[in-house]
Amino acid sequence: MKYITTFSILFLIGCTTKQKITNIEREKIIAELDYIKNIDQEYAGIPSESFKMKYGKEKAWKIYEFKRDSIGNDNQKRIKALFAKYGYLGFKEVGKENSSKFWLPIQHADNEVEFQKKMLKELKKQIKYNNAFKSEYAMLEDRVAINSNQKQRFGSQVSYNENGQAIPRNGLIDSINIEKLRAEYGLPPFKEYYNNMTQMHFEMNKEILLKKGITAPQLYK
Structure with missing residues (x-):
């Protein structure tokens, strides 16, 4: 019995290494995810016509790409900080819509393939518990494959x-x-x-x- 009790304690410790999310913290996390998603999407497409007219086509693209890369790096830092503290933020932690906001900058982290690979493994675990979208796993797997110069599955x-x-x-x-x-x-x-x-x-x-x-x-x- 002593062995079983000790093992149980160790198991529980291992399962609670990430901080539990309070209601107040959840509101702050969702606000952070809203910011991440909105700024990501602002620079996810191409420069607007007004932007190109203001700077000229070539310069507009350079400014736009520099800003996009800078935003991407900042978003990655924010996601890493959230993951380190709370683990993967799936349906149970923040809801389906907000979980996608957590996933988005991971999908766009093409400059950090090892980070994408790490999150892909974590996302695979979440899929088993129905705590994330299977479609997001598929898209991230393809992204990792492309960034590793391999063929895609999906x-x-x-x-x-x-x-x-x-x-x-x-x-x-x-x-x-x-x-x-x-x-x-x-x-x-x-x-x-x-x-x-x-x-x-x-x-x-x-x-x-x-x-x-x-x-x-x-x-x-």
């Missing part, structure tokens, strides 16, 4: 061919079963997703593509 990361058509960046591990795998992890159908990305790319680069004689998005059938 095809969530795209690049574009010379005709402006979205294609899986670095290729797919298993193209035959891609639709089944994506459905299992809560991702939209492959063709639907890639056609949406192709259409968006066409609209954003219409002027360049028209000069190449491409007058419509090159969609998958």
Whole structure:
């Protein structure tokens, strides 16, 4: 009995290494996650037309990318601090919407692949307990694969061919079963997703593509 009691105590200590979240702390954490998500999305796309007119296209991109990288680094520091104190912030800790805000800067931490790998392992654990979105695990796994110069399992990361058509960046591990795998992890159908990305790319680069004689998005059938 003494052995069992000692083991139980050690087990409990091991399971409570992260600080428990109080209601007051939860409000502060959510406010922090709101800030992280909002500033991330502010620089997640491309410079606005007014921004390009103000600085010129080339300079606008340089300023925009510098700001985006700076924000990304700051967000990573904030996420690391939250993780060190509370562990992975999943559904049970902060709710589904706020858990996605915690995941977002991890997904964008392309300059720290080892950090992404660490979080991927942690996210895999959370999936087993239904404490995170399977789709976010899939997208982070693909991101790590791309940043490690490997093929993807889920095809969530795209690049574009010379005709402006979205294609899986670095290729797919298993193209035959891609639709089944994506459905299992809560991702939209492959063709639907890639056609949406192709259409968006066409609209954003219409002027360049028209000069190449491409007058419509090159969609998958």
